[in-house]
Amino acid sequence: MKRAGIVRQDPAIQKMLSIFPYSINLYMDYPQQEISLLDFETYGLDRLQQLRDVENAYVRSITNTSDLVQISKKYIPVNPNSNNFKDTNPMKYLEEIKERYSQRLKDYISHFVLRLAYCQTEDLREWFIKQESGLLQMRCKNPLLSTEEKNSFINSLNLNMQEVSTKEKKELENELRSIIKIQDSNVRNEDMVQAELSKKYYKLPFEDVVDLVQSRSVYLRRGMAYIREEDIISLIVHIFKENLRNSLERLSNIYTKLLREDEERIGPILTNISRQYIDDDYSGKVDSNITHNDIPRLSKYFPLCMRHLQDQLQIDSHLRHGGRMQYGLFLKGIGMSLQESLIFWKIAFSKKITEDQFNKNYAYNIRHNYGQEGKRTNYSPYSCAKIIMTNPPSTGDHHGCPFRHASLDTLSKMLKHAGVRENRIPEICSYAKEGHYQIACTRMLEIITGADNGERLTENVSHPNKYFEQCYPGSEYNKNHKLPDTNNNDDFMDI
Ligand code: SF4
Numbered sequence: 367m368k369r370a371g372i373v374r375q376d377p378a379i380q381k382m383l384s385i386f387p388y389s390i391n392l393y394m395d396y397p398q399q400e401i402s403l404l405d406f407e408t409y410g411l412d413r414l415q416q417l418r419d420v421e422n423a424y425v426r427s428i429t430n431t432s433d434l435v436q437i438s439k440k441y442i443p444v445n446p447n448s449n450n451f452k453d454t455n456p457m458k459y460l461e462e463i464k465e466r467y468s469q470r471l472k473d474y475i476s477h478f479v480l481r482l483a484y485c486q487t488e489d490l491r492e493w494f495i496k497q498e499s500g501l502l503q504m505r506c507k508n509p510l511l512s513t514e515e516k517n518s519f520i521n522s523l524n525l526n527m528q529e530v531s532t533k534e535k536k537e538l539e540n541e542l543r544s545i546i547k548i549q550d551s552n553v554r555n556e557d558m559v560q561a562e563l564s565k566k567y568y569k570l571p572f573e574d575v576v577d578l579v580q581s582r583s584v585y586l587r588r589g590m591a592y593i594r595e596e597d598i599i600s601l602i603v604h605i606f607k608e609n610l611r612n613s614l615e616r617l618s619n620i621y622t623k624l625l626r627e628d629e630e631r632i633g634p635i636l637t638n639i640s641r642q643y644i645d646d647d648y649s650g651k652v653d654s655n656i657t658h659n660d661i662p663r664l665s666k667y668f669p670l671c672m673r674h675l676q677d678q679l680q681i682d683s684h685l686r687h688g689g690r691m692q693y694g695l696f697l698k699g700i701g702m703s704l705q706e707s708l709i710f711w712k713i714a715f716s717k718k719i720t721e722d723q724f725n726k727n728y729a730y731n732i733r734h735n736y737g738q739e740g741k742r743t744n745y746s747p748y749s750c751a752k753i754i755m756t757n758p759p760s761t762g763d764h765h766g767c768p769f770r771h772a773s774l775d776t777l778s779k780m781l782k783h784a785g786v787r788e789n790r791i792p793e794i795c796s797y798a799k800e801g802h803y804q805i806a807c808t809r810m811l812e813i814i815t816g817a818d819n820g821e822r823l824t825e826n827v828s829h830p831n832k833y834f835e836q837c838y839p840g841s842e843y844n845k846n847h848k849l850p851d852t853n854n855n856d857d858f859m860d861i
Pocket of ligand 1: 669670671672749750753754766767768769803804807827828829830833
């Protein structure tokens with residue numbers, strides 16, 4: 367049997383080790399490896415699941431390290447380098463190297479598949495950057511990541527930073543103390559402060575750590591930012607985000623040219639992957655007995671986007687095409703039949719148009735949505751991702767997602783109008799302001815149903831129809847779960 371030392375000399379093993387030396391990767395170089403079309407698609411879809419789980423973890427404010435580690439390796443596991451190999455166990459070593467290589471190859475390729483699938487619109491790019499940064503952060507905080515691997519990875523980045531000498535640290539002791547206290551409220555006594563001061567500090571040009579400067583986590587002097595060793599992770603994430611943003615923008619400019627030769631093979635796969643997120647399908651019906659008369663009574667259980675459309679429909683006796691599509695398919699999704707839909711829209715428009723005009727100009731589209739005209743496609747209600755990321759509303763339109771498309775001022779008014787108590791509105795708006803639109807919507811749902819007083823929801827809102835299903839007491843979902851009780855909920859005014 368070969369000894370592990372000899373195995374390590376093997377050129378094939380050397381190559382595997384040198385291609386992906388670390389479990390953390392900033393994906394700076396484009397992949398050169400050849401993979402099958404099947405792997406291309408499978409890897410892309412697995413990474414999409416992984417990123418959705420990352421998003422969910424942040425939505426649910428999961429902070430427990432072991433939970434985050436489990437989440438970060440569910441679909442795209444990447445084990446940190448292990449130092450547990452004994453020279454006497456060459457076969458195990460060989461297996462680990464092969465396993466490590468295949469994990470990291472999948473991680474690498476899958477990242478680039480999604481770069482291609484998510485480069486085309488700003489919203490897709492921003493979603494992808496946010497979730498990839500979250501995944502990177504989780505991996506950097508993995509307790510199994512050894513200091514040796516982490517330091518070696520940081521050194522490989524050739525960052526423009528220097529370790530602060532003991533002498534300089536002594537001179538800046540008071541300033542560093544104040545930063546420690548701002549950063550970490552757990553540091554309460556002098557011993558803890560001393561322990562923090564004894565750690566390594568680094569200095570680097572402040573423009574390289576803009577995020578940290580904004581969060582007041584660094585000490586600034588003469589254009590240099592002084593940071594603690596553990597804040598280097600924030601720096602790495604910042605560098606990663608900037609590189610990824612630039613790369614996605616460049617990719618979007620050359621996307622068509624890039625795919626020209628492979629359009630037929632790769633184009634449909636990429637479309638499928640990006641649509642998996644956009645077209646989160648909803649096929650359930652909440653109550654197939656819902657009639658046009660029920661809608662005003664039920665609208666208090668609608669998500670804000672649909673409540674707004676219902677309100678505007680009542681005010682204007684009209685909705686433009688985007689609103690009619692978004693709202694009409696939502697109503698179909700909650701169980702309204704074609705016949706009831708036709709009556710609903712005819713009555714809603716009746717203040718402005720005659721029955722003849724309605725039949726001539728609008729009835730066809732409603733029947734079309736139910737698969738009774740044209741290609742006879744049975745259209746699905748729009749997902750949140752579709753509403754948020756495609757077809758933004760122009761002036762006079764009322765479709766879209768208020769958390770994404772309304773100003774904060776308008777959003778506050780809408781939330782108040784929907785019955786959310788004023789003291790809960792700033793929290794919801796702050797999520798929307800930071801670009802967490804579905805989290806903002808989830809918080810609204812939790813507040814309205816009283817779920818935030820007990821168990822928080824396990825998933826964020828991803829579909830308006832799912833929101834309704836969870837909010838409406840008469841739904842199948844709520845027959846099997848704790849009923850929301852808006853009447854006993856102090857944070858919601860039933861208006
Ligand atoms: S997050 Fe989804 S359900 Fe909520 S308002 Fe926006 S589009 Fe509607």
